[in-house]
Amino acid sequence: MQFLFSIGLFLSASLLFVIQPMVAKVLLPVYGGTPAVWTVCMLFFQAMLLVSYGYAWLLSKLATAWEWRFTHSLLVVVSLLGFPFLFVVFPEKGIPEFIILRHLISQLGLPLLVIAASAPLLQFAYSQTRGKKASDPYFLYVASNAGSLLALLAYPWIIERFVGLKTQFYGWTIGYMMYLVVLGSLLFGTSYQPLIKQKIASYSLSRLLKFQWIGYSFVPCSLLLGVTFYITTDIAATPVFWVLPLALYLLSFMITFAEKPPIPFPWIEKNALFFFIFPVVGFILGSAVPAWQFIFFHLLNFFIFALLCHGRLIQSRPPASQLTSFYFCLALGGMLAGVFNSLIAPRLFNDAYEYPLVLALGMLCIPKNKTKGMTLTPLVVLLLLLINYYLPNLGWLAIVKKYKVAEFLSLCMIMCWPGNRITLFVSVCILFVFLFYPGLKHSTILFQQRNFYGVKKVSAIPGSNVLISQNTVHGFQLTHLEKIDHGALGYYGPSAQVVKLFRQRKAPLNAMILGLGTGMMACQYEGDDKLSMVDIDKQVIEIAKDPRLFTYLRDCPPQVSLEEGDGRLVVQNIPDSSIDILVIDAFSSDSIPIHLLTLEAFQLYLKKITPDGLILVHISNRHLNLLPVLTAVGRQLDLIVLHKFQPADAKTGQLASEWGLLTANQQFAISLMRTAGWRFVTEGEEHLWTDDYSNLIPLLKW
Structure with missing residues (x-):
């Protein structure tokens, strides 16, 4: 019985995650290949997880096992009535984000609701059986994440390489039907105990704990979207660069939720801050970093912070009677991250500031330092960077500026004397302001805007106006010429x-x-x-x-x-x-x-x-x-x-x-x-x- 539940979760997770790069690849040509397509798709899937977890929570409140089994079976039947064998989109005028979401909801909403509900629902169902581990079914989450991880890694290396898009969708349909067969056998071929309401009522969840769950889910989800956007904007919007961060995200879940985690959580807590060095070095050096180092620096730090946050989640998990509430909070944190990264950030910021902003926010997840009270680290970092900014760009001072000495010294200060969480957060924010804020660059920004298609900036440097996207020049005009070139x-x-x-x-x-x-x-x-x-x-x-x-x-x-x-x-x-x-x-x-x-x-x-x-x-x-x-x-x-x-x-x-x-x-x-x-x-x-x-x-x- 335990094996069949694992198979069901493995199948559902594989189907859920393999279709994500499939639909994004269909959407890319319609929207000019912009990396924002993937971010919006991720918002949809995170929203589906939230809705499905809420749905699973409601089912867990029903009086008898027969009621929740019948209700879910009814949803399965409805999903089959409007099942799409292919995902089809056409160019439309309007706000791209909302057009994409409408297509995804109308064509894939119901089937994905059935699949996405599997993780909490089947774990809840197993907790209502007489299985040996029914009192703590969290181990099944590993089977779910294993299916997700396998699907993600298989897509760019095997599926995308050897199978056309139409055939991929037909294959996905067959997989969905196979999952429904397994689901039917679990719903109606398994004996369930009556729901034990008094145990559910005896354990209450504090609001603070729920907010912590949401926060520890928000940070890695936002970092996932931020690092993916950062990499794909600078290289290419393609499944291989979509699935790598997502695969690491799922792997962090598998490691932390395992019965015997292969990476001890105390080691992660102790060393998480060290790995923060890598993306910051990438920020400081910019385009001087080769592609493989650029990817490695950012993904390594993201993986460690995902392990840290997910480790905090597993340490604070509730008993099995409250697992649907737990997963609902995780899904809510993920959806809030999706809303922030895909809808709010492009309208609020004129550059991709959400990634460094949430990186700084991640400092609040670092374990408490033994240092008591405040330290002078933020002040020292501020003075270092201010002095560097106002120093003239002459002689040996020009060399100091060229090789980013002040920025590296500031990073060393933060690593060696982080202080408590607040001082660490403030120090990192100060460093990031000097690295990213246009007003502190030695050039005049004439224009800077951001939309669904990316960030555009026009800088006035001596003798010319330059159009820049990310770190790449896309044209310039010499301002001193009387005649156009x-x-x-x-x-x-x-x-x-x-x-x-x-x-x-x-x-x-x-x-x-x-x-x-x-x-x-x-x-x-x-x-x-x-x-x-x-x-x-x-x-x-x-x-x-x-x-x-x-x-x-x-x-x-x-x-x-x-x-x-x-x-x-x-x-x-x-x-x-x-x-x-x-x-x-x-x-x-x-x-x-x-x-x-x-x-x-x-x-x-x-x-x-x-x-x-x-x-x-x-x-x-x-x-x-x-x-x-x-x-x-x-x-x-x-x-x-x-x-x-x-x-x-x-x-x-x-x-x-x-x-x-x-x-x-x-x-x-x-x-x-x-x-x-x-x-x-x-x-x-x-x-x-x-x-x-x-x-x-x-x-x-x-």
């Missing part, structure tokens, strides 16, 4: 060469650019050219159109048509064989919208460009080598693939950049190789991406 500065020297040479063969041009940035690329075209520029983010369009920030769209020769929308969806609506040059530069930060680089996407592009047309792709990326993806799709479509790396050159205003070009125009390709330094790429097609398959791991720049 020709659009070849920054990353865009190679593309300017291509446009100039192509115009010698064919003019006027009809071009489309996916990704607006500052609008600098408009200056590569002439007045008689027809140019369309597309961006999914309304704020980016407003930045480029504002002459106080950038004047390219106003001053450059061509009349530019601006369109708001996802690039791939916009391309679908243009006439076939109508575009001479299609430029793909729609990357925010170093994150890539994978759906713009799939085989199906390039088949669409090829249909829309003229027979001698060009597809030009900006593939500069600190973390990923994207050239093999272009090579693979080029081989598949029998196109010539060219590549050019442009080294940085301060004299000419060039930033280091990398470009790929795909065309069937053999004569023009030869001309580019002879006169502009482009090289022919001969690599194979083992890294072909499709709408059903993409794998980033082999492409990481370790």
